[in-house]
Amino acid sequence: MKSIKTFVAVIALATSFGSFAAQTITATSSTMDGAEAKIAAQAQQAGASYHITEAFTGDRVHMTAQLTK
Numbered sequence: 584m585k586s587i588k589t590f591v592a593v594i595a596l597a598t599s600f601g602s603f604a605a606q607t608i609t610a611t612s613s614t615m616d617g618a619e620a621k622i623a624a625q626a627q628q629a630g631a632s633y634h635i636t637e638a639f640t641g642d643r644v645h646m647t648a649q650l651t652k
Contacts, residue, residue: 605649608633618646626650 606629610621615638626633631650638646 605651606631607636607647607649609645609647611643611645613643615640615644615646618644622646622648 608625610618612618612621622633629650631652633648633650635646635648638644
């Protein structure tokens, strides 16, 4: 019985912390502005703000950002 209560408590805590956790998103484009526009659109759709964490260029731009509510 004790292990069931512990399991339920862990699940409840994980669920409550998970709702506040930042979500990572990515986008690719041929330009930095294009990739950021895609990130901004995803953030707006999620009703969140974003913070760009990395961007790589080569043949295309790959950008990663974290969403926060």
